[in-house]
Amino acid sequence: MRITVVGTGYVGLVSGACLADVGNDVLCLDVDPAKIQTLQQGGIPIHEPGLPELVRRNVEAGRLRFTTDVEAAARYGTVQFIAVGTPPDEDGSADLQYVLAAARNIGRYMDGYRVVVDKSTVPVGTADKVRATIAEELAARGAAIDYSVVSNPEFLKEGAAVEDFMRPDRIIIGADDERAIDCMRELYAPFQRNHARQLVMDVRSAELAKYAANAMLATRISFMNELANLAETLGADIEQVRQGIGSDPRIGWHFLYAGCGYGGSCFPKDVKALVRTGREHGHELGLLAAVEAINRRQKLRVVDKVVRRFGEDLRGRHFALWGLAFKPETDDMREAPSRVVLEELFARGATVAAYDPAASREARRIFGQETRLGCVERPMQAIEGADALIVLTEWKEFRSPDFERIRAQMRQPVVFDGRNIYEPAVMRRYGIEYFGIGRRCRAA
Numbered sequence: 001m002r003i004t005v006v007g008t009g010y011v012g013l014v015s016g017a018c019l020a021d022v023g024n025d026v027l028c029l030d031v032d033p034a035k036i037q038t039l040q041q042g043g044i045p046i047h048e049p050g051l052p053e054l055v056r057r058n059v060e061a062g063r064l065r066f067t068t069d070v071e072a073a074a075r076y077g078t079v080q081f082i083a084v085g086t087p088p089d090e091d092g093s094a095d096l097q098y099v100l101a102a103a104r105n106i107g108r109y110m111d112g113y114r115v116v117v118d119k120s121t122v123p124v125g126t127a128d129k130v131r132a133t134i135a136e137e138l139a140a141r142g143a144a145i146d147y148s149v150v151s152n153p154e155f156l157k158e159g160a161a162v163e164d165f166m167r168p169d170r171i172i173i174g175a176d177d178e179r180a181i182d183c184m185r186e187l188y189a190p191f192q193r194n195h196a197r198q199l200v201m202d203v204r205s206a207e208l209a210k211y212a213a214n215a216m217l218a219t220r221i222s223f224m225n226e227l228a229n230l231a232e233t234l235g236a237d238i239e240q241v242r243q244g245i246g247s248d249p250r251i252g253w254h255f256l257y258a259g260c261g262y263g264g265s266c267f268p269k270d271v272k273a274l275v276r277t278g279r280e281h282g283h284e285l286g287l288l289a290a291v292e293a294i295n296r297r298q299k300l301r302v303v304d305k306v307v308r309r310f311g312e313d314l315r316g317r318h319f320a321l322w323g324l325a326f327k328p329e330t331d332d333m334r335e336a337p338s339r340v341v342l343e344e345l346f347a348r349g350a351t352v353a354a355y356d357p358a359a360s361r362e363a364r365r366i367f368g369q370e371t372r373l374g375c376v377e378r379p380m381q382a383i384e385g386a387d388a389l390i391v392l393t394e395w396k397e398f399r400s401p402d403f404e405r406i407r408a409q410m411r412q413p414v415v416f417d418g419r420n421i422y423e424p425a426v427m428r429r430y431g432i433e434y435f436g437i438g439r440r441c442r443a444a
């Protein structure tokens, strides 16, 4: 099939490459010329495991191409995926300007039947707006061309995006016309595992299902974070509690990790957008408002512990920070807890040597002028002369470091573990003062 993917970010690029990998001809469009130039020259603008090989293979096979030519893109694919950003507006609602701009371009230049597929995360009712936008453009040029609009929300996780796209739990197809449904069924047939993964439903339910999934996962995390804070006060250990409840199949093991809060480009913005949608329609979603508030507080939890240990005034203090990305295996720092922690430390006068296997470049872009931040090339470089080590992302390489060396090279052996990757008893054995989240250890 001939496919156009509009937007070559985390979702668009992964979707385009995976769809090409099963034999489709894919043209990826972006309005960012730098991104397209990088891709055309064989580079990959983001860190995502498996993606460079996948893109290279399909570019070489001639199935995957990149362009900034809006007209050519609209004329190319029978299926037009919209995978552009939907960032939060000032009031928390999803900003649809990029989605509607993409729809406008499709309407302006399409020259035959199109299935316009919305893959971006968008509020209920957006498909209607996309449909109306395309209709306006067609009317303006007096063209009568048939098209369908489909909602096909994406559930991939960064850091595992290729794997998630290739082996999805489910593929939601929100559509109300048979021609589009047949087309989507055919397109996704290669991505079904042993049994049917495709769920066909009405457009509005598909749009809402995406927000429901993210809101549910975020709720679990805030629930665990709230309990972790209580566990600390009570002298219980949240990791033991997690084991105690995760074994119940009605609860399950996933997304039960307490820590320094959820980040990323999805949970924070999608929870806010759903709360906003509720409010617009007279439903106060109190539970989700609390989920969001708990998460905002949780990102400050590590700083609270640092302040309790070292005092409010951190001038002259120097910290090692491991993990800038919002989660492992990505360079993405959107809404990352590290941003909040760094800003708080700087505001109190501290300096920081930070290490991240993938996100240093992004950190330099974000904190460009900040002289109190140094990004280093190796984890142990950060440790030298530090008053404490702060861990904010659970990259695999942080799990089993040389604790003897850490103790020897720091000004004082103190570890604040925002992801609970170390065991308090092991830290005690190494003579390291340890502060986890909701762990049973010496209270800060």
Ligand SMILES: NC(=O)c1ccc[n+]([C@@H]2O[C@H](COP(=O)([O-])OP(=O)(O)OC[C@H]3O[C@@H](n4cnc5c(N)ncnc54)[C@H](O)[C@@H]3O)[C@@H](O)[C@H]2O)c1
Residues within 6 Å of the ligand: 006, 007, 008, 009, 010, 011, 012, 029, 030, 031, 032, 035, 083, 084, 085, 086, 098, 101, 102, 119, 120, 121, 122, 154, 155, 156, 157, 158, 265, 266
């Ligand atoms: N990142 C994720 O893990 C993830 C997972 C599932 C769903 N989503 C949703 O998918 C959407 C995209 O997310 P992302 O993280 O890939 O965003 P992103 O910011 O990484 O990429 C969006 C891209 O779209 C481009 N763009 C903007 N307007 C355009 C236009 N009119 N024409 C062509 N290109 C245009 C931008 O230049 C950018 O490269 C969002 O709605 C997001 O909520 C994201």
Ligand SMILES: O=c1ccn([C@@H]2O[C@H](COP(=O)(O)OP(=O)(O)O[C@H]3O[C@H](CO)[C@@H](O)[C@H](O)[C@H]3O)[C@@H](O)[C@H]2O)c(=O)[nH]1
Residues within 6 Å of the ligand: 121, 154, 155, 156, 157, 158, 159, 214, 217, 221, 254, 255, 256, 257, 258, 259, 260, 261, 262, 263, 264, 265, 266, 267, 326, 327
């Ligand atoms: O038990 C847990 C699990 C995750 N997190 C944090 O939650 C955030 C989000 O993690 P994750 O969901 O793994 O990454 P995302 O790439 O943001 O993926 C989410 O958001 C995407 C965009 O909508 C969806 O497609 C995915 O299904 C959904 O998992 C990260 O900061 C994690 O550290 C926790 O604190 N505790």
